[in-house]
Amino acid sequence: MSQHYRIGVMFSTTGPYSVVARSMLNGALLAVAEATPPHVSVEPVIVDPAGDLGAYAGLARDLLQSGVRHVVGCYTSSSRKEVIPFFEKHDALLWYPSHYEGFESSNNVIYTGASPNQHVLPLVEHMLGRVGASAFCVGSNYIWAWENTRIFREAMMAQDGRVLAERYVPVGDTEIDQVVEAILDARPDFVFNTLIGTSAYAFFRAFRAACNARGIDQPKHIPVVSCSLSEPELEEIGEGAVDGHLSSSVYFSSLDTPANRAFTELYRTTFPQGPSTSADAEASYVAMKLLILSLAEAGTDDVEVVKQAVTRQHLLAPQGEVRVDPQTLHAYLTPRIGLSNRQSRFDLLFEAPGPVRPDPYLVQSAPRYAVASRNPALRVVK
Numbered sequence: 001m002s003q004h005y006r007i008g009v010m011f012s013t014t015g016p017y018s019v020v021a022r023s024m025l026n027g028a029l030l031a032v033a034e035a036t037p038p039h040v041s042v043e044p045v046i047v048d049p050a051g052d053l054g055a056y057a058g059l060a061r062d063l064l065q066s067g068v069r070h071v072v073g074c075y076t077s078s079s080r081k082e083v084i085p086f087f088e089k090h091d092a093l094l095w096y097p098s099h100y101e102g103f104e105s106s107n108n109v110i111y112t113g114a115s116p117n118q119h120v121l122p123l124v125e126h127m128l129g130r131v132g133a134s135a136f137c138v139g140s141n142y143i144w145a146w147e148n149t150r151i152f153r154e155a156m157m158a159q160d161g162r163v164l165a166e167r168y169v170p171v172g173d174t175e176i177d178q179v180v181e182a183i184l185d186a187r188p189d190f191v192f193n194t195l196i197g198t199s200a201y202a203f204f205r206a207f208r209a210a211c212n213a214r215g216i217d218q219p220k221h222i223p224v225v226s227c228s229l230s231e232p233e234l235e236e237i238g239e240g241a242v243d244g245h246l247s248s249s250v251y252f253s254s255l256d257t258p259a260n261r262a263f264t265e266l267y268r269t270t271f272p273q274g275p276s277t278s279a280d281a282e283a284s285y286v287a288m289k290l291l292i293l294s295l296a297e298a299g300t301d302d303v304e305v306v307k308q309a310v311t312r313q314h315l316l317a318p319q320g321e322v323r324v325d326p327q328t329l330h331a332y333l334t335p336r337i338g339l340s341n342r343q344s345r346f347d348l349l350f351e352a353p354g355p356v357r358p359d360p361y362l363v364q365s366a367p368r369y370a371v372a373s374r375n376p377a378l379r380v381v382k
Contacts, residue, residue, distance in 0.1 A: 002039045005301050007032075007291065008063040009044045010073030010083075011284075015051020016172035017197035019232045019275050021075050024097060026271045027281035028072045030263075031288035033270060037296035049079065051172070051197075056082045064090040069301045072287045075280065076171075076196070077101060077144040084108065093303050095291055097283035099227060099249070101147035102360035108303070110310060111330040112287040112322070113280070114250050116151050117359040119227045122335040123248035124155040126350060127225060132189020133161045138179050138203065139194030141168040148194050148227060151362070164188050169195070174202035180210045183222070193226045200229070201236045208241035219244025230278035234344035245340040250333040251279040251319040252346040263318040276344070286317050286331070290324065321355050330358030348381045 009028050011021040025046070032042050045068060049055040056074070060083040063071055071087075072095040074080045080096055087094045087108040094106075099114040127135070135156060139145030145168060153163045164186045167179045176199070183191060195203050204224065211218035218224075225246040231253050234242050253264055253276060263285070267277050275281075294309040295301060311326040320334045332355035338346030357364070 002041055003295070003299065004041045004043065005070070005295055006043045006045050006066075006068050007288070008060075008068045008071030008073065009046045010049065010056070010059060010063070010071055011075060012051040012079075013048050015049075015197075016199070017051060017075060019197070019236055020230060020278060020280050021051075023230075023232050023275040023278045023281035024075060024284040026267065026275070027097070027277070027284035028288045030267055030270055031285045031292065034266075034289075036292055040292060040296045042292055042295075053078055053082060057086065060086045064092050069093065069303060070095065070291055070295075070306070072097060072284060072291065074098065076142065077147070078142045080109075081143065091303055093306065095287040097287040098280050099283075101144050101151065102362065103147065105328050105330070105360055107307075107329070109329065110287065110290070110307075110324060111328075111358070111360070112290065112324075113283045113331075114227075114333055114335075115330050115358040115360045116148070117362060117364075118250060118333050118335050118356055119248045120148060120151050121155055121362075122337065122350075122352070123225055123227060123246075124152060124159070124161070126246075126248070126337050127190055128156070128159055128161050131223060134164055134189045135161065135192045136164050136183045136186050136188040136190075137166040137192045137194070138183070139166070139168050140171045140196045140199055142171055145194035145196075149192065152192055163192075169199055171199065172197060173199050176203045176206050177210075179203070180206050183207070184210060184214065184216075188222065191222060191224045193224050194228065196228060200226075200233060201238075204237045204245070205241045229340070230280060231345060232275035232278050234340055235274075235276060237344075239342070242344055243340055243342045246337060246349075247340065247346060248335065248337050249279045250335060251282040252336060252338045252348060253277040254338070254345050254348060255319065257318070257320070259316055259320075260318040282318050286315060286319075286322055289315055289317070290322075323355070325358050328358055328360055330360055332357055351381060 102116040229247040297309040336351040
């Protein structure tokens, strides 16, 4: 007898970070559209909080009160923290598919995006070893940017690096000229960027233009590095400012593997209007895929049974092997660093030799950052 499950899908496909969120929705729906295991059918119930932090709680409550027990969704850490209390109250499970700042491990969340040891620390290792020791931090004024910058700063300081200054702007703010001037006055070796959405696109354009006006080769002399920059956002930045940016991620659409070639081709044919695939789209695909496989094994949507089932899954994802750590409910993922090109894609520079155990609290090292930042070791790709 076939089991039918209603699955919540909650992404802000309108609003200031809608480009990435639309790619995340596409990733989740792609997993639903693929052939499901026998005796399992999935009905996505889609809601759009429109980037309004206050809307997330109400939509989560409505989904859970309607009988939905599993939701794939949320992009920002602020939205995740808004909804977690409702998942705990209703004994439901949030499948969170975005890179994040760590220092959280809820029994009601499965984390399929990168933890700090899988994206922030490899980036620090790369920049200190190959670019320079001084950074200027600029970010959106919310929890993910604050916490990622804190981790970045402490990792830099543990290895004699320096953070010259930090600047934050409201989510969605595009008045960025003062920040650009402050960076040019400080002349760091590189910029660590945690801006999101329209704020990030405005910054990349304004910073490149200001550097060009001063005769500065921005990618060469003041590169911008991120843990969130993805292919759909490169397309939004546009010609003239899209190339030469570094991104630390566990997935790039340019990965040359059979699994990724199949994924990107199916994605393009299913969603010809885009946005392009991204690390967050792949993480959403992985989250929904793991959920469907776990429902099939469990034979029920009971949260405790599904949580046990998900830790037994081994998924050959577009990025490579992915599995969920039973201790933290975070995913083993493969760190990589890419360099953006004029085709709005990333050229792969470095990658870890295989999936790295998640360490959301950065406790698997002593001293915490100095050792952790050397693991994983990245290998040169080109």
